[in-house]
Amino acid sequence: MLFNSIDFAVFLPIVFALYWFVFQRNLRAQNFFLVAASYIFYGWWDWRFLILMTVTILCSYASGLLIDKAWHGADQTATRRRTRTIVAANIVINLLILGFFKYYNFFVQNFVDVFTLFGKPLEVHTLKIILPVGISFYTFQALSYSIDVYRRKIAPTRDLVAFFAFVSFFPQLVAGPIERATNLLSQFYARRAFSYDKAADGMRQILWGLFKKMVVADNCAYTANAIFNGYETMPASLLAVGAIAFTFQIYGDFSGYSDIAIGTARLFGFSLKRNFAFPYFSRDIAEFWRRWHISLTRWFRDYIYIPLGGSRCAKWKVIRNTWVIFLVSGLWHGASWTFVAWGAYHALLFMPLLLLGKNRQYTNTVAENRVLPTWKELFAMLTTFVFVVIGWVIFRAENIHQAFAYMSGICSPSLFVMPVEGVGAARTLLFSAVLIVVEWFGRKNQYAIENIPVKNIALRWCLYFILFISILSNYYSGEQSAFIYFQF
Numbered sequence: 268m269l270f271n272s273i274d275f276a277v278f279l280p281i282v283f284a285l286y287w288f289v290f291q292r293n294l295r296a297q298n299f300f301l302v303a304a305s306y307i308f309y310g311w312w313d314w315r316f317l318i319l320m321t322v323t324i325l326c327s328y329a330s331g332l333l334i335d336k337a338w339h340g341a342d343q344t345a346t347r348r349r350t351r352t353i354v355a356a357n358i359v360i361n362l363l364i365l366g367f368f369k370y371y372n373f374f375v376q377n378f379v380d381v382f383t384l385f386g387k388p389l390e391v392h393t394l395k396i397i398l399p400v401g402i403s404f405y406t407f408q409a410l411s412y413s414i415d416v417y418r419r420k421i422a423p424t425r426d427l428v429a430f431f432a433f434v435s436f437f438p439q440l441v442a443g444p445i446e447r448a449t450n451l452l453s454q455f456y457a458r459r460a461f462s463y464d465k466a467a468d469g470m471r472q473i474l475w476g477l478f479k480k481m482v483v484a485d486n487c488a489y490t491a492n493a494i495f496n497g498y499e500t501m502p503a504s505l506l507a508v509g510a511i512a513f514t515f516q517i518y519g520d521f522s523g524y525s526d527i528a529i530g531t532a533r534l535f536g537f538s539l540k541r542n543f544a545f546p547y548f549s550r551d552i553a554e555f556w557r558r559w560h561i562s563l564t565r566w567f568r569d570y571i572y573i574p575l576g577g578s579r580c581a582k583w584k585v586i587r588n589t590w591v592i593f594l595v596s597g598l599w600h601g602a603s604w605t606f607v608a609w610g611a612y613h614a615l616l617f618m619p620l621l622l623l624g625k626n627r628q629y630t631n632t633v634a635e636n637r638v639l640p641t642w643k644e645l646f647a648m649l650t651t652f653v654f655v656v657i658g659w660v661i662f663r664a665e666n667i668h669q670a671f672a673y674m675s676g677i678c679s680p681s682l683f684v685m686p687v688e689g690v691g692a693a694r695t696l697l698f699s700a701v702l703i704v705v706e707w708f709g710r711k712n713q714y715a716i717e718n719i720p721v722k723n724i725a726l727r728w729c730l731y732f733i734l735f736i737s738i739l740s741n742y743y744s745g746e747q748s749a750f751i752y753f754q755f
Contacts, residue, residue: 268311269749270527271481271742278308283534287461298432298455301535305437309400316399319368323361324434327409330357331416331423338419354417358410365406368398373602401441403599407566409434412448414570421448429455438531442524442750444542444562451539459536468717469533471731475716476526478734480750481741483698484519487512490695495663498673502681506673508692513663514656515699518547520751521560526714545710547655547703548633550647552616553626555655563599567592582622589621590614600662605670609662616654632711 268274282304290297310317330353337349412433415421424430433452439445494501494509501509525542532539546558556564568577575588590611597610620626633648634640640648657674664670709715721727 268308270524270531271477271750274311278304279531279534286535291461294458295428297459298428301437302428302431302435305432305435305440308437309435309440312400313397319364319399319402320405320435323364323406323409324431326357326360327413327434328424328427328430330354330413332425334413334416335423350417354413357413361406361410365402368396368402370598370602371396404443404445405434405440407445407563408447411445411566411570412452415448421452424448424452426456436532436537438528438535438537439539442521442528443560444525444528444540445566446539446562451537454537461536465533465536469530471716472526472530472533472714474530474731474734474738475714476523476528476530477738478523479519479526479702480523482737483702484516484523485741486691486698487516487519487695490691491516491663493691495673498669498676501676502684503677503679504682504684505692506677507682508696510656510660510673510677511699512692512695514547514652514659515695515702517659517662517751518543519702524750529714541713545706545715547652548648548707548710549651549655550629550633550644551620551625551651552613552654553620554629555651556613556617557630563596567596571595586618586621589617593617604667605661605664608667608670609658612658612661616658 268278286297286300286304290300306317309320333353334350337346337353412421412430416423429452432455433446433448436446436451491509491513494505494512498506498509522543529539529541540562542560542562544558544561546555549555549558572588572592575591576584577588578585580588593610593614594607595610597606597608597613600606600609617626620628633644660673661670664673706715708720709717712718716730719727719730721730
């Protein structure tokens with residue numbers, strides 16, 4: 268079920284009404300209802316996906332109980348060995364499921380290609396595997412729970428219903444934010460009281476998320492797809508427009524999803540972690556990664572980077588650890604060498620900052636307490652943005668050859684030729700500019716329109732109405748598309 272569909276527009280108010288008016292008095296029944304609603308939401312695509320998610324949930328739930336039981340053993344050496352075995356088994360089971368559905372064909376094809384390169388062609392066939400929607404997200408969420416129990420950061424839950432609700436919670440099930448048990452699971456233990464202020468704030472964030480997805484991202488998608496599909500015959504100026512269009516498409520699409528997810532969760536009395544913090548206003552690549560897909564970045568930091576030694580080890584190990592998380596991050600996005608190359612590209616950009624000790628020089632809001640940035644800040648943001656756009660070309664390309672060909676095409680004299688119309692370039696650039704302006708003035712907030720500086724209520728509602736009409740008109744224009752990160 269898509270957030271930008273009529274199905275969800277019907278589903279959400281029904282679930283909201285039943286949740287608050289029928290199941291409010293009994294916490295366990297309320298949690299069970301959320302599980303049922305989440306299973307309906309996820310099973311709307313294909314009911315068979317529910318089997319895999321259930322296996323993941325049960326394995327992680329059981330591992331938590333087994334780890335807790337093992338910790339009570341008298342022999343400390345045997346206890347550590349037993350708990351490591353349990354958590355490792357759960358990690359292996361879940362990663363095998365994820366790896367099979369997401370990477371089997373990729374590794375088989377590359378295995379065959381290597382032997383073919385050396386003159387030993389193999390007859391190994393790939394499989395027609397359907398990638399379950401959001402499998403990377405809920406797998407990582409479930410794994411973080413068992414790892415945190417193993418590290419004794421949290422106590423294992425014995426409430427199976429609450430745990431099912433934690434992993435399958437429908438607002439953030441498919442594309443995050445990737446939540447931790449320390450934040451979300453504990454919220455299922457406490458009674459939720461309806462708050463008009465929270466619900467109104469949630470609706471505002473949903474409205475802004477839908478605008479970013481259905482108006483900005485979907486219009487940018489039309490332009491980006493048209494240009495990337497015919498890039499061989501287009502001038503450099505239009506290729507540049509296509510790269511910028513995809514840059515705003517993926518941001519509007521993914522951050523829009525996160526806004527809708529966080530806002531929807533707030534309607535039900537839950538607080539999810541922020542997933543984007545205006546990343547295109549970053550002044551270097553390190554700041555960009557602190558602001559882009561925050562929940563995944565922190566997941567890799569806490570469960571891969573720090574266990575490898577983090578930054579508290581020899582410099583060469585810090586460099587190694589950094590390369591590992593960037594390459595793994597690239598591969599997490601999909602079974603393609605373009606994603607690996609995208610991760611490697613960002614690792615290369617990160618290296619100078621790491622070696623010079625400047626990877627944490629920007630932790631504040633840009634142009635803090637000022638309307639406009641300084642020339643130095645503007646130059647830093649524009650430079651970082653250009654580097655990010657180049658990265659998105661690699662990310663969007665179908666293969667490495669196309670990525671190089673596309674970038675080579677941009678670096679030609681036709682870059683200064685006025686782009687021709689026919690691919691919606693003007694409309695795309697206009698919506699992207701609107702997004703940038705609104706987010707610039709709202710960059711101190713959790714999301715851009717959280718606190719609109721308009722005291723007049725009628726005028727404020729007029730702005731909401733404009734956003735709503737824009738969303739509605741775009742929906743009926745037929746430009747809507749599926750969320751990009753559903754494929755991950």
